[in-house]
Amino acid sequence: MNGERKVAGIYIRVSTEDQVREGFSLGEQEEKLKQLCKYKDYKIYKVYKDAGISAKNMSGRPAFQQMLEDMRAGKINYIVAYKLDRVTRSVRDLEVLISELEEHHCYLVCDRDEFTSFYDKVFKSANL
Secondary structure (H helix, E strand, O other), X not given: OOOOOOEEEEEEEEOHHHHXXXXXXXXXXXXXXXXXXXXXXXXXXXXXXXXXXXXOOOOOOHHHHHHHHHHHOOOOOEEEEOOHHHHOOOHHHHHHHHHHHHHOOOEEEEOOOOOEEOHHHHHHHOOO
16 A cells, blocks of 8 residues: 555453453454454554443543554554444544544554444444
8 A cells, every 4th residue: 555554553442241241352352453453464553451441431441542642643543443332332432533533544443343444434334
């Protein structure tokens, strides 16, 4: 892709309820996403982990906030997550995130969802 740098921040999150109900641990998410980054030729900058924290809002997740700061600082230009619901469960937060991604020329890649990239594909995937 024209020598575009592809530096990824891997975001993994699980709440206690999620892990029990759906059975995907932090370790499983991390391994799967590292494989995805290797396949897509993304350099992994850092793995951001929020354990036992709900995705009901973005502000209460320290690793997520650090990842956003790293995006704003230009350290990463891809955010890679297992599923969109690992990133957010709030439509309002998704709207804010999409604006920030666009502003900082950052892409969101979710392994288990049908979209990759900016807001137009996010809205398509979320049926908005």
